[in-house]
Amino acid sequence: MCGRYLLEADYEALIERYGILDDFNALYEKKEEIFPGQSILAITHNGEFNERRSFIWGLKFTPKRILINSRIETVLNSKLYDRFRPCIIPASGYYEWENIHKRKMKITADSKIINLAGLFDLHSNTVSIITTEATPEMEWIHNRMPLVIEETEQDQWLKAVQLKKYLFHYDLKKTLKFSAENLESSTQLSFFSEDFFEKI
Numbered sequence: 744m745c746g747r748y749l750l751e752a753d754y755e756a757l758i759e760r761y762g763i764l765d766d767f768n769a770l771y772e773k774k775e776e777i778f779p780g781q782s783i784l785a786i787t788h789n790g791e792f793n794e795r796r797s798f799i800w801g802l803k804f805t806p807k808r809i810l811i812n813s814r815i816e817t818v819l820n821s822k823l824y825d826r827f828r829p830c831i832i833p834a835s836g837y838y839e840w841e842n843i844h845k846r847k848m849k850i851t852a853d854s855k856i857i858n859l860a861g862l863f864d865l866h867s868n869t870v871s872i873i874t875t876e877a878t879p880e881m882e883w884i885h886n887r888m889p890l891v892i893e894e895t896e897q898d899q900w901l902k903a904v905q906l907k908k909y910l911f912h913y914d915l916k917k918t919l920k921f922s923a924e925n926l927e928s929s930t931q932l933s934f935f936s937e938d939f940f941e942k943i
Contacts, residue, residue, distance in 0.1 A: 744812050745859070745872045745889040748777050748837035749849075750784065752856045757833060760856055760894070761786045763795050776838065779811040785861060785870055786831040788901035798863050802827070802871035813862055813871040815890055819907055827862040829903050831892060832872060834859050839923075841884040848884055849924040858892040860900065881921055888921075 751773045757763065763786070777783055779800045787794050801809040804823070818824045836851035837859075863870040873890040881888055892900045896913070903909040 744839075744874055744885065744887045745837050746779065746811065746839075748832075748834045748859065748872075748889075750774050750777060750833055751835045752833065756856060757784075760833070761793050761795075761831070761897075763793055765795060767795055783870070784833055785863060786833065786901065787828070787863065788898075793901065796830070796863075798830075798861075798868055798870035800872075801869055802862060802864060803867035803869045804871075809869075810871045812874045812887075814887075815873050815875045815910060818862070818873060819910055824862065824906075827864055827871075827906075829900055829906055829909075830861040830863045830870060831897060831901060832859040832861045832870065833857075834889075837889060838926075839885045839888070842886075847926040849926055850881070850884070850888075850921050851924070852891070852922075853920050854894070858894065858897050858900075860890040860892050878921065881923070884923060 754768050754771045757771070771784075777800070781800055782797045783800045785796045785798050787796050801811050802813065804810045813824070834857050835855060836849060836857070839848050839850055840846065841848055860873040861870045862873060874887045875890045876882075877884070877886050877888040892913075900909065
């Protein structure tokens with residue numbers, strides 16, 4: 744799953760990666776740890792160009808159900824997901840608690856910016872991160888991980904009209920190489936920030 748992530752990329756690198764036209768330098772802030780319930784940076788496509796948006800992390804799936812993660816298997820097989828649109832959540836890595844000793848792990852890739860696949864609902868201004876089965880080198884930590892869209896595929900993902908068709912044919916093996924750092928001094932806290940449910 745993905746219950747926390749980090750974004751430490753430079754502002755200029757984000758502008759270059761996604762071709763964002765508006766100036767949000769004054770609003771951008773690097774964050775070492777981002778929680779569900781917080782307003783997060785996301786990239787969408789409006790039919791002509793990429794846009795920067797701010798969504799609350801926690802998709803309002805139903806009035807009483809909030810999803811911080813959406814399993815790709817469920818997205819592919821449930822019609823309830825048809826109303827949501829694709830987005831990219833820029834990240835520099837994510838955090839996970841490994842299966843056996845529950846140690847907090849900081850997981851990064853061989854790229855300063857990775858594209859976490861997201862689904863957003865414009866009506867509620869909320870978003871969820873899609874998860875998939877962990878790659879062989881990461882499954883000892885957890886059996887799930889965020890779905891990462893390759894940089895060469897990011898435009899196709901953002902412009903995908905038939906979302907399920909795109910996901911069905913997406914080669915999940917085309918993933919970056921990840922590494923994990925053991926943060927033994929950290930303890931597992933609630934996945935949710937204190938004001939999470941006040942924002943939804």
